[in-house]
Amino acid sequence: MTTITDYQRSLDRVFAQSRELIPAAPTWQAGLYHAIRACYTEMSAHPDALHLHFIATSTDPLVQRTRSRHRARLLRLLQTTRADAPVPLHAELLLNQIHATLREQIADGHEPPDLDAADQTFATLLFDYRAPTVA
């Protein structure tokens, strides 16, 4: 059984990768794509952590706070390393939307989607995003 400490370690590994992937990517969307892919890869390798990240987070306040802190630092990383980052609330909503959509898929299915299926979901949501045009 994964403890909250193990889950935090998984998130720390994801963040360590994100610190390299996001600044190095050609666009903010590509950076976020690689970071989310790294996150899902990490969670898939640790099914208990995946359960905490997508399911228990909506019922356990401690897990929720842990995930929330991780999301906040990821969003700070995006805003501080990418001049082309979207407005902060859009980035937050996009991450939330991807998480909520994957959560629904995981909660509905007997098995979490494999990396390719999950990739199709988050890549679609991420690259379909269009920043509003300024009038």
Next chain:
Amino acid sequence: MGYDAPSMSDPTATMPGRRRKPTAPHDQQLPSGRHGLSREFVVANQRERILVAFAESVAAYGWAGSSVERVAARAGVSRRTFYEQFSGKDDAYAQLFGDLSDALVARVRATAAATAEDPDWLRRCLRTLLLAVASAPLFARVCVVDVMSAGPDAIAARDRTLRTFAQMLQERASVGAERPLAPLAAEGLVGAIYDVIYNRVASGQAEELPDLLDDLHSFCQSVLDAPRPIRS
């Protein structure tokens, strides 16, 4: 209403968190002795006082610290009166959550109905939602944050409310659209908005939610305007 009680049927009507300190004695207690009020009125008044006291207690002392004794004392009723109205804490929470979530859903649904022909329906519905949550931060905290401590039935009730919002969005966004919005897409968008609300409410920033309207609306609109390949 003949007394200055927060209306549980309208979470935006009052702001108990602003109006009273959590430790203040409850001020909606009816006069004792003969007062000429109907039994029905007294029972409704007691129910409302208990639910408001329960929300205040959970906000101040947490779920575990909100004993029936503490809530009853705060509401100015006896334990016996509490148990005449509710079977216990879980039941009181279920009724509190039910009253507040029903009222919130009704307000957004009313806005959606009133904007049936309005191209700006999404913005107006989001505005209603944000204003409702922001104007009742105490109730928002109890329903959005403390729900996770209130047990599986409460969490199931929250999830049903979110599904109701997702269904409303899916139906409304599909009107006149070339392709209907997939249920999964609606659930993802509602989940995204809920997380934003959760974070603001949990960090004591609920009253700033209406400031997010422009960016929230432009994001949601971009999702509805996007191609719709995400399917359930």
